Amino acid sequence: MLSLIFLITCALSWQECLATAQNSTYFNPVLSGWHSDPSCIQVDGTFYCVTSTFIAFPGLPIYASRDLINWRLISHAWNRESQLPGASNQTHGQQEGFYAATIRHHDGEFWVICEYLGLPGGMLATIFKSSDPYTETSWADPITFITPAGDLDLFWDDDGKLYIPAGGAVLLDVDLATGEILDSTALWSGTGGVWPEGPHLYRKDGYYYISSAEGGTELGHYQVMARSTSLTGPYEPCPYNPVLTNKGTDEYFQTVGHADLFQDLSGNWWGVALSTRSGPEWSIYPMGRETVLFPVTWDEGEWPVMEPVRGEMSGWPLPQTDRNLPGDGLFNADRDMYDFPAGSRFPLNLLYWRAPPEGAFSIAPEGGLRISPSRANLTGDGDELDGRLGISFVGRVQTDSLFKFQVLLDAHPPYVDHEAGVTLFLTQNNHADLGIVSRAADSCKNSTERVLRFRAVGDTAPPENIVTVPETWGAGPILLTIEAVNATHFTFLASSDSQTEEPIEVGTVSGRLVSGQSGPFTGTILGVYATCNGSGDGSRCPPDGDVYVKRWTYAGHGQLYTSSEVRPSSNYTSFGG
Numbered sequence: 001m002l003s004l005i006f007l008i009t010c011a012l013s014w015q016e017c018l019a020t021a022q023n024s025t026y027f028n029p030v031l032s033g034w035h036s037d038p039s040c041i042q043v044d045g046t047f048y049c050v051t052s053t054f055i056a057f058p059g060l061p062i063y064a065s066r067d068l069i070n071w072r073l074i075s076h077a078w079n080r081e082s083q084l085p086g087a088s089n090q091t092h093g094q095q096e097g098f099y100a101a102t103i104r105h106h107d108g109e110f111w112v113i114c115e116y117l118g119l120p121g122g123m124l125a126t127i128f129k130s131s132d133p134y135t136e137t138s139w140a141d142p143i144t145f146i147t148p149a150g151d152l153d154l155f156w157d158d159d160g161k162l163y164i165p166a167g168g169a170v171l172l173d174v175d176l177a178t179g180e181i182l183d184s185t186a187l188w189s190g191t192g193g194v195w196p197e198g199p200h201l202y203r204k205d206g207y208y209y210i211s212s213a214e215g216g217t218e219l220g221h222y223q224v225m226a227r228s229t230s231l232t233g234p235y236e237p238c239p240y241n242p243v244l245t246n247k248g249t250d251e252y253f254q255t256v257g258h259a260d261l262f263q264d265l266s267g268n269w270w271g272v273a274l275s276t277r278s279g280p281e282w283s284i285y286p287m288g289r290e291t292v293l294f295p296v297t298w299d300e301g302e303w304p305v306m307e308p309v310r311g312e313m314s315g316w317p318l319p320q321t322d323r324n325l326p327g328d329g330l331f332n333a334d335r336d337m338y339d340f341p342a343g344s345r346f347p348l349n350l351l352y353w354r355a356p357p358e359g360a361f362s363i364a365p366e367g368g369l370r371i372s373p374s375r376a377n378l379t380g381d382g383d384e385l386d387g388r389l390g391i392s393f394v395g396r397v398q399t400d401s402l403f404k405f406q407v408l409l410d411a412h413p414p415y416v417d418h419e420a421g422v423t424l425f426l427t428q429n430n431h432a433d434l435g436i437v438s439r440a441a442d443s444c445k446n447s448t449e450r451v452l453r454f455r456a457v458g459d460t461a462p463p464e465n466i467v468t469v470p471e472t473w474g475a476g477p478i479l480l481t482i483e484a485v486n487a488t489h490f491t492f493l494a495s496s497d498s499q500t501e502e503p504i505e506v507g508t509v510s511g512r513l514v515s516g517q518s519g520p521f522t523g524t525i526l527g528v529y530a531t532c533n534g535s536g537d538g539s540r541c542p543p544d545g546d547v548y549v550k551r552w553t554y555a556g557h558g559q560l561y562t563s564s565e566v567r568p569s570s571n572y573t574s575f576g577g
């Protein structure tokens with residue numbers, strides 16, 4: 001019946017009709033929240049992506065999908081401090097660390113190449129390999145070398161020889177055994193835009209294609225291509241450059257670029273890129289640079305044609321919806337609901353800002369997440385307490401425009417100025433916190449009391465607000481909430497666990513605080529922290545300050561796909577014409 005209607009109403013030939021009927025619609029971003037610089041491949045019908053993580057640890061998350069829409073977090077290429085000993089604790093800057101990874105599959109192995117910035121010896125190229133990306137421990141210690149250029153790619157020529165293209169379209173020939181750069185060839189200078197970066201090299205129909213971003217990763221971002229019949233050039237620029245951009249438009253999805261291309265099992269081409277849901281106003285975009293998917297038409301011998309990035313997309317038939325992937329990691333759009341039962345594994349989607357202090361986090365024998373405070377607070381200062389030695393802070397990426405993040409926190413900071421709480425965190429210089437703080441109650445009796453303190457750090461920070469914990473709440477755990485009430489504002493609420501319907505609003509902050517600012521490359525993280533605010537010595541706080549997360553939930557309540565239209569969080573749709 002359905003097909004009969006198609007045949008009657010379709011003015012095209014029946015083959016074209018069927019093709020039309022099968023085209024899919026879906027929503028961007030496909031990896032929502034901070035997922036910048038995506039690189040993806042397809043291996044035996046499963047798609048794999050990696051994104052940049054800068055100083056977050058674990059880093060270089062690997063996502064897998066069978067349908068291009070449901071992406072499961074399956075592992076991190078960088079998951080053990082010992083893979084790069086001492087790298088994290090030497091990295092000072094908030095936007096250093098791992099930049100612009102590339103994932104490729106070769107000879108049965110997955111390869112992730114990436115450069116690490118912020119180490120004294122120069123830009124460190126790292127190559128992580130795994131034959132089973134569903135297991136974290138399968139990612140070996142990286143091969144490393146000092147690289148003269150960043151944004152590294154992996155390209156095997158027809159003869160099987162590996163080359164490493166890098167930013168500025170430079171082709172590096174590296175002896176991986178010694179780390180020696182044997183040769184460096186400039187392939188193509190680009191179209192003249194600033195910051196030619198994130199190059200990928202493809203081989204198709206007798207051509208070598210270079211795809212590269214230019215214009216910087218903000219409103220002026222765009223993607224260009226060039227091709228040559230010889231690896232070392234000369235390269236002819238695509239007559240339709242830029243091949244992909246939202247520059248100069250009033251689209252909600254801006255900054256589109258840093259693309260990678262791959263094929264599905266039906267032979268259709270797709271691309272991923274980063275994009276920011278900011279509109280041209282470029283003012284409030286707490287989720288930073290997210291991963292978008294776009295269909296690509298790439299006929300034999302022709303230049304690829306990329307569909308412009310929008311919130312609602314239409315293109316090639318998507319593979320059938322299939323969430324049947326190994327592992328227990330979240331799908332990107334899923335909610336968190338953790339009570340950390342005794343003996344359970346640490347959820348894969350939780351991350352730290354640099355490697356955490358040793359032993360600071362564990363699942364308590366009676367259940368719950370135990371956090372030992374760090375001497376460094378979230379902001380940090382000076383040399384010893386700037387956060388390099390670890391901050392007791394654990395979070396998850398904000399993946400929805402509208403959401404509610406709630407933590408039931410059992411915290412009784414034993415000394416004045418010690419605190420634990422929840423945070424809306426972009427970097428150490430831009431965050432808003434709702435803490436349970438210990439304050440001097442009566443100087444004669446030397447006693448302390450618990451107060452709720454809302455405090456924000458950064459240019460547009462509202463004033464601090466302190467509220468005494470109501471006596472009726474007793475000494476039990478406190479439910480702390482951060483909620484995106486609309487696309488521009490976050491509120492901070494507290495309640496006793498037994499009176500959750502009457503929370504106290506302790507603060508409100510504009511998303512401007514966590515948009516760009518000191519974190520132009522990263523995006524907002526929601527998390528829990530505990531600090532003894534510099535007391536103690538070495539890496540140790542005074543004892544007895546441990547706090548317990550009894551319950552941790554995060555649920556999306558909506559995704560904006562235009563500046564004014566919201567779709568439900570979590571479930572994407574795809575349907576035939």
Ligand SMILES: *[C@@H]1O[C@H](CO)[C@@H](O)[C@H](O)[C@H]1NC(C)=O
Nearest residue numbers: 081082085086087089090389
């Ligand atoms: C930094 O990490 C390395 C490797 O884990 C360790 O040997 C070193 O002691 C750490 N440095 C400091 C100052 O803790």
Ligand SMILES: *[C@@H]1O[C@H](CO)[C@@H](O)[C@H](O)[C@H]1NC(C)=O
Nearest residue numbers: 020023295297307314315316
């Ligand atoms: C289906 O999607 C592809 C990829 O975007 C496009 O080239 C093609 O024109 C679409 N077909 C129809 C009938 O819309």
Ligand SMILES: *[C@@H]1O[C@H](CO)[C@@H](O)[C@H](O)[C@H]1NC(C)=O
Nearest residue numbers: 377379380381382385533534
């Ligand atoms: C954070 O720690 C630094 C260094 O110990 C200190 O100067 C600052 O007052 C602390 N800030 C807060 C908000 O506790």
Ligand SMILES: *[C@@H]1O[C@H](CO)[C@@H](O)[C@H](O)[C@H]1NC(C)=O
Nearest residue numbers: 416417418437532533534535
């Ligand atoms: C943190 O400690 C410093 C001194 O070590 C003190 O001046 C500051 O007020 C404390 N900050 C808070 C927020 O308690």
Ligand SMILES: *[C@@H]1O[C@H](CO)[C@@H](O)[C@H](O)[C@H]1NC(C)=O
Nearest residue numbers: 414415416443444445446447
């Ligand atoms: C107040 O309490 C702190 C922490 O228990 C202790 O170190 C300090 O000596 C006490 N001060 C007085 C005056 O009792």
Ligand SMILES: *[C@@H]1O[C@H](CO)[C@@H](O)[C@H](O)[C@H]1NC(C)=O
Nearest residue numbers: 485486487488489490491508
């Ligand atoms: C968003 O919420 C904030 C805080 O409640 C409010 O001040 C602001 O007017 C709201 N914006 C819109 C567009 O409703």
Ligand SMILES: CC(=O)N[C@H]1CO[C@H](CO)[C@@H](O)[C@@H]1O
Nearest residue numbers: 331333334335570571572573
């Ligand atoms: C309609 C639909 O797709 N529902 C799905 C929403 O997501 C949950 C998991 O998060 C699935 O179980 C539902 O089938």
